[in-house]
Amino acid sequence: MKTTAIALCLSLICGSTFAQNAASQQQKTDTTLLFGSTRVTLPKVAEPVFRKDTLSIIDFGAVSDGNTLNTKSINDAILQANKRGGGVVLIPRGIWLTGPVELKSNVNLHIASGALLLFTKDFDQYKMVETNWEGLTAVRNQSPISGVDLENIAITGKGVVDGNGDAWRMVKKDKLSEGQWQKLIASGGIVNEEKRTWYPSESSLKGASLKNGGVIAAGKTLNDYQEIKDFLRPNLMVLTRCKKVLIDGPTFQNSAAWNLHPLMCEDVTVRNVIARNPWYAQNGDGIDVESCKNVLIENSVFDVGDDGICIKSGRDEQGRKRGMPTENLIVNNCTVYAAHGGFVIGSEMSGGARNICVSNCTFMGTDIGLRFKTTRGRGGLVENIYVKNITMKDIVGEAILFDMYYAAVDPIKLPGEKRTAPKTELLPVTEATPQFRNFYIENVVCNGAEKAIFVRGLPEMNIKNISLNNITIKAKTGIELIEAQEISLNNLNISTNSANTLTTITNSSNIMFNKLSCNKLITLLFAVEGERSSNICVTNTDTSVAKSVSSFSNGADKKSLKLK
Template identity: 65%
Template structure:
């Protein structure tokens, strides 16, 4: 089916529409991107501290933790400069970056973090938005200013000794080799764990969460479960990550937490596609960030915005804000650009432009769930190219269930139970999103918007979309949604547009190849659904009304 859709996508009709629609709404898009945040830049002295002079050896055997950290300490004490990692293989334990230090990797330098768990002490940290005990991150810094990791080398987190792996994500020979290496299988034999302690901890709820009843002995008993993120910078200011490859992380790859003035430029972030929680970059409660010219090919979300989880995130109350993401590419990932699901502190003033998503599970992914609370607003996205998206090209979902976005073969999932609940501080809010100029060659569904019955997703504008997909548009529990200048090439158009309890939904200049059914309207809480510039004659059937929907709620104008 995907090949058929892709073939249709390249028709003259589609290309013609693409050229015409690309000229529309440019003034509106330019306005939203005309006042971008300013990010403070790092600056370092030229003084260079070569790690070899502090005893480091590039034999791949010597543990160089002390030598590298000694060089950083010396550089910091002398007012800063460059700590040089020359070409070669440098085995090391955790490295702490300090103020005014630029850790610079020469070309063909590999900073290889050790597989020895004993080198990573347990520390109070943060995981998925909650205070957690974790193993010390390989690269870390707290309360430092003017820091950088730059150059041309590779930083490898030895993630293979930390992660669990799902059988369905490997070939038969890969699975057999993994089992032969040791470890423990789950009861259903579908998941592999690196240790019995890891497997035991997976059966506990938030095993690593810091609570008064847990002792140091308890945390040590599940040490291998408490995977670190490869890089964690906490409450740091004026940061640069440039040029380096960050790969093979135990959990998340790059995790700036409560940081300010961060630039990420021309980095390559890489994980196996089966890497559980192998996110590319997670900006959590950060302010003033630029990500540009970078490539992500990972096992979970690619570029992700977070701000804490549930009550802990709301108590912190620090949104991720003033973020520019541009000229970057995401290959395999659960989502290309993502907000959530831990967004309880909120997110605002996010600007994403000129990015490509190739083979991601979802393209633009905005996810949350009841209990989070928080407000996500003022999100601007433009000039996005997508190819071979497995799930939805554009997705808003307030029923996130902490599972992979695309079910594995044979995996059965039930739709979430829809019930009306009271609005409280735990109710998340999605509003004020503006997405324009999107081209997608192949997806399961073009657009999916699913809000909560007690609090709709609201004020969404989608302009200049050119999408080839198996299915069209699905809008549930949403209000004040506008889709303008949309070209859809769909394989399954029954219906082309589905709406359930939508209020003030406007379609303008909607073009499509064909439709068995144009509109399906369901629910008794619809109102003011209108179209203009839509040729209904190409559809075999125009409308279907279900579950109490009133025909008067839909007005179709050619």
């Protein structure tokens, strides 16, 4: 990890003196970061180094007319560079149509400014491979850019990588205008029986109708999935079990599914990257860091159709068996526009996530700002998450959300969509019970959201030990805590459009409010619900902003709330 990145993170959280000391020691050893009473060791992220030898794809027969398929030329250049001990493979200015590109160790694929690496719409060019999809072993089409078990690799330059994802993706009618929908139907493809979703082909529709389509079943081979090939959309870039990875400079856009997917990699640096997808792009995530160790993401922009910056570690039993958390990760100075979530952990986090620092980020127009999601069956432990200096504007849903009832649906309901609240029931704790604990979030400003803060744990496994400090949010509604423990909220200023209840607390305990304020006279300051609500302490708070200070329902004891 670059010294400056660690020093910056330390100065944000721990103070400048400690940061300077850590920076001076970084060249010698790992760095121990102190966050409150928690110590986290972050090893230095190693970056690749390349020979200066440069090979141009033109010398291998590539033609930049946008029509000639250059798959062989590009892969031959990469293979030759690898055989010569490494170096740079140059994709110069021009439009370069190609099929899948396979990276090799010690090679820097440099996409020059003005270069467009355009992946073909011809699905026959993408062979079926065994890979990973949403945390499970699955069959997919080969990714446009891929690499397995490589070391010392990079994709650099200011060019553009385009996955031609519109040829692959299904599209929901409710995400388009009527004119866009009619144009899409006229282009070909097929609409499902409900007339609500367009698919590019019968094969794609058939795959969508199957439960867990593409997930490898016992006794099945790749050929058994040929009839749903069109449904098995590839992620634009997948790097699996690679070490010393650098992604610096390019724009990655129009992916068929996820955009950037480092999987089980170590020492990954992503900087100065733009990831773009149409906002309606199904599964159109920006970057999904899955089961990776030692990662730096900085100075990058995401404007996509699903989660922006997302942390994962496998799904359910397979993820727990893999047992590889995403750990030792810094996200700094990134901007997220359209996305389901700005910074996200989950929901496929069965291997866990820990030691993650997010700072100096801006989210504008995302569905949710900070989004932490999981559900029963995942298992996994997410802990030691540190977030600071976050700016948000026009958040469609919640500014800050913790939810252990993730239901694999868009965070914002589409027009006419009906949803039912999850059934609350106490179940036994097993290895499949997920855990969220030890989150430290401070210095957040949000101008516009539907709800300020939402925390919802499970009855058998509450969300625990969340610290929220110096939070200013303008939202339609305020704070809701459900099945939560040891939540500290200090110096919160919530400006709401609603004159109703500012804070609702349900079956939660050890909740500490200090310096809670709001912008106007409201009806009720605290609504306490449930017989398991206890030890809610409020200090340094002006209760005159509410017509009524508190109400108690569904078995809540009046003694559970203490005003000091």
